[in-house]
Amino acid sequence: MPSAKILSEKQAYVADLKAKFESAVSGCVVAYGGINVENDTKLRKELREAGVDYMVVKNTMLRLAVKGTSLEGLAENFKGDTAVAFAHEEDPMSAARILCKYQDGDKSKKFVVKAGFMEGKVMDAAETNAIAKLPNREGMLSMFAGALTSTLSGLAVAMQAYADKQEEPAA
Secondary structure, eight states: OOOHHHHHHHHHHHHHHHHHHHHOSEEEEEEETTOOHHHHHHHHHHHHHTTOEEEEOOHHHHHHHHTTSTTGGGGGGOOSSOEEEEEOTTOTTHHHHHHHHHHHHOSSSOEEEEEEEETTEEEEHHHHHHHHTSOOHHHHHHHHHHHHHHHHHHHHHHHHHHHHHHHSOOO
């Protein structure tokens, strides 16, 4: 049986993990097998620059952290080599986007996105991969601006054609 000190440290660690799950807008659970140190370092750097918290955590600690929460369904994915990534307000899809991109390029096929979560809801691997393909905030704004501009341009052309038609002398 662990000492009281070790037990309180583990309880504090689980409480911290639970807070991370609750404060994250979204996140991913991955099986990180097959990744070498060089690629792991690159991946962690990219995640850090995107404002994503990424960590390898013991499955028992993860199960305890989600127990009794809306994310308890994630517990079935806490088997084998498990890492978890937490995305925040800046770009909610950043964790899924970066990890799914790495998964797609992994030749060993051992690095796998197992599941995800967003706004308190658990998503399976397929849903997480689909979400990862959505553009980021800037991409969405760009698409919206493009659609708005093309609509306004079309309206201006139609109005000009109508004005030109009104100015034509009657034959």
